[in-house]
Amino acid sequence: MYNQYNQQKLDLVRKAREKWLESEFFLGFLRSEGNSVPEPTDEELLQWHQNLQRQT
């Protein structure tokens, strides 16, 4: 059961990272040079994804 939970979490992180990369591709071109953001941790990604779903 733990493995199943772990796998679900990994899938969620993977989907969130795909969306984050897509979003950063867009933003990277618009930001001023030197203003890039660091890649988030898995937990930060999940939080970001949750906030996004709440907003949209």
Added chain:
Amino acid sequence: MAPEFTTSNLKIFRPDQINFNFGAPEKPTTPNEWFAQKYPEQIKKFGSPFLELSQPLDQFRVQIMPVSINLDFFAGVLGGRKDLGRHVIYYQPEMDWYFKDADGIYKPTTACKLANLYRALLMKCAGEMPGNIHLLNLFHEYRSEKISKSVILRAKSILQADASFFSAESKNQRVKGPELFERVARVFVEEMLSAEPGQILKLQEAYTFFRGLLKQRNLPDLTKADFKCIIGPLIRDQFNVALRNDLVGEGKELRGWKGVKLLTRTLPG
């Protein structure tokens, strides 16, 4: 040999082709499908990204070539994807571009950066297409300066926001930088002045007009000395002329820029 166009082999992407099932989306096989997968809202609003020509290569395969681009669609694409929390506007009171960054704050960007993004999206699409897609227009023609500029120009109206977008009552927050004067000065020089042999742009005339632009945007006034400091380098870069104190016009000595003309004496908007 030039491709033969008939209505049967010219195709557009229709909104009802958008896949609404909740499984993993199929890999796109044409440029239209690629953009439709990423920007379904823009498909619904503006229609197909391209008109695509389909030509048989042999008994089993067809070659697909985008032959006409939908500027409105790509202007809409530059507005960003709501599902990713991205948003770009053309803020009409300042005639400038803003994008919503990851922290939710709107920050300034430029037309050139938007054009870079547009060209990068086309290149990304080209890089993910199968071998039967003719890439010439995606790679070259639609990424030209002329088409890029046309997309940005179209985006100015499609993504236009009025003063209420950043009003005191609005929930939209933006970064307000000290370079606001320079931004207005750039718009003044690039869009309201032109090169005109024999004409003189008088310093006083330019300064008065510029103060009107500032007032229109609820920006603070500035001294003539500060105005000269900001505008001088910009006019030099754009028209290759410096401010002169020895010009003669209307029977008297004038200070101004020779060979430059103010296009209108009426404030825009």
